[in-house]
Amino acid sequence: MHCRLCESSRLASVVDLGTTPPCESFLSEDQLNLPESTYPLHLRVCADCLLLQIPALITPEETFTEYAYFSSYSESWMRHAREFTGAAVTRLGLGPDSFVVEVASNDGYLLRNVVAAGIRCLGIEPSANVGAAARTAGVPTLTEFLTEDSARRVRAEYGAADLVVANNVYAHIPDLRGFTRALRTLVAEDGWISIEVHHALNLVRHGQFDTIYHEHFQYYTLASAQRALATAGLAVADVETLPTHGGSLRIWARPEAVAEPSPRVSELLVIEADTGLHAVEGYRSLREQAERVRQDLLRFLLDQKAAGRRVVGYGAPGKGNTLLNYCGIRPDLLEYTVDRNPYKHGRYTPGTRIPIHPPERIDADRPDFVLVLPWNLETELTAQLRHIGEWGGQLVFPLPAVRVVAPSPAEVAAR
Known part of the structure; x- marks a missing residue:
């Protein structure tokens, strides 16, 4: 391997996230019985020019x-x-x-x-x-x-x-x-x-x-x-x-x-x-932070599973698929996720094969927790999803640390 900016061979490991499919390769139902291609996802930094990079394994x-x-x-x-x-x-x-x-x-x-x-x-x-x-x-x-x-x-x-x-x-x-x-x-x-x-x-x-x-x-x-x-x-x-x-x-x-x-x-x-x-x-600290989030999120999901509570997802972004694959989260822990993009409806997340539905599915099912995968849109999605507080639902944001957020009574009453 060589740095794609300066061609140095001095690349130092930052965090190894295992192997995952490409993050936007959503599966149709017909593809569920077929194998998926996966690729290493290993972030390195060039010791000479300090460009963070992964190998160009897909085009x-x-x-x-x-x-x-x-x-x-x-x-x-x-x-x-x-x-x-x-x-x-x-x-x-x-x-x-x-x-x-x-x-x-x-x-x-x-x-x-x-x-x-x-x-x-x-x-x-x-x-x-x-x-x-x-x-x-x-x-x-x-x-x-x-x-x-x-x-x-x-x-x-x-x-x-x-x-x-x-x-x-x-x-x-x-x-x-x-x-x-x-x-x-x-x-x-x-x-x-x-x-x-x-x-x-x-x-x-x-x-x-x-x-x-x-x-x-x-x-x-x-x-x-x-x-x-x-x-x-x-x-x-x-x-x-x-x-x-x-x-x-x-x-x-x-x-x-x-x-x-x-x-x-x-x-x-x-x-x-x-x-x-x-x-x-x-x-160097990135690896430890990733491991901590994985452990905390899996512990949370396993606890809810043991207690008989329902957890579903919101969103099917590329970043969410890295999170799901690295943590090993599948439909036994995250029943499904929803997305506003009709292109993704009826498809499944790559690698983890979690079904993707329209957002209305959350209102019909009234789950206990909604795991927000595009956590970077917290302000926007907290407003969109505040109504889940009407049935006691709570939001879960996985990064930068796992947090459970209950919509406030004022937000619910204002709806």
């Missing part, structure tokens, strides 16, 4: 040709996209003569706001099914992967982009340096690139091991993102910390010739260094 084509994740099913994520678009238009002075490109634009969740603002835009989305949904919503979308070749073709046909948006895609690329060069090709010489990624500081500090799955090939600190961008002549001009996905970075990058780093860049680098993330030893 993006295997994951993203048809994809089960539609961004528009999260109300909080839609609000996040609207707020980002409004702020970016103001900050960068975007108007009718501007051009915005989003890479991995999914179902048009963000660019529909750009269309509404009268700004020319283009989505580049490899998944045919979600790209079709974007075009139906009126968002111009190309169905293909961003490569150096496709970036050159887009620039030749549409021109250079004033803003390139790359939200939650920079971790999904095994050819990190080639993809970074493609971003540089898309952006104008005085343009901007906005990249949102889960911050490795939160991954380690809060034990967020379930954000590790096969379609995430690497995990960034600001320092390692700086090193990656520099390989294509890009520099970090500004950075914001965000609450999304359990704690993310929004990195504003520009061509090196025009990038002037804001004070926030150096301030965050100091925070990362003080947390220990500029040395291999700073990552």
Whole structure:
């Protein structure tokens, strides 16, 4: 194994989560009697450039040709996209003569706001099914992967982009340096690139091991993102910390010739260094945190099983499938889970084979506990599920530590 950023062979183990299927490979009923392919899920850190990474054991084509994740099913994520678009238009002075490109634009969740603002835009989305949904919503979308070749073709046909948006895609690329060069090709010489990624500081500090799955090939600190961008002549001009996905970075990058780093860049680098993330030893605690959550969650579920109480899940996100497989949770402990995405209804979680139903199933069954798998949406889902308190139901959040939350009488009465 070699680091995909600097090619060093000095990769140190951080946490080994065993073997799991790809997190979005949901099973149909016909597939339940067939074998599943599983792959090692072992996070390592490069001792030389400190990029957190897993081996590229599956290809993006295997994951993203048809994809089960539609961004528009999260109300909080839609609000996040609207707020980002409004702020970016103001900050960068975007108007009718501007051009915005989003890479991995999914179902048009963000660019529909750009269309509404009268700004020319283009989505580049490899998944045919979600790209079709974007075009139906009126968002111009190309169905293909961003490569150096496709970036050159887009620039030749549409021109250079004033803003390139790359939200939650920079971790999904095994050819990190080639993809970074493609971003540089898309952006104008005085343009901007906005990249949102889960911050490795939160991954380690809060034990967020379930954000590790096969379609995430690497995990960034600001320092390692700086090193990656520099390989294509890009520099970090500004950075914001965000609450999304359990704690993310929004990195504003520009061509090196025009990038002037804001004070926030150096301030965050100091925070990362003080947390220990500029040395291999700073990552060692993640394994112990993952083991503690596994033990506590299994103990809770086994206790409820012994007491005859019903526990079901809410959500079927990729992170949930890492959690379920690592902990060995199957339908004997988690009867089923529900999800708002109709694509997943009637299917089963990969590896653990837990059935997925529409959310209305919870109201019909009135279980004692609902295990919230997309724990990062706690505020949104606590509001959506507060009515389970009417029958004494309680919510369970597995990370950063197992917590049981009962909706308050005031929340239930206000419904």
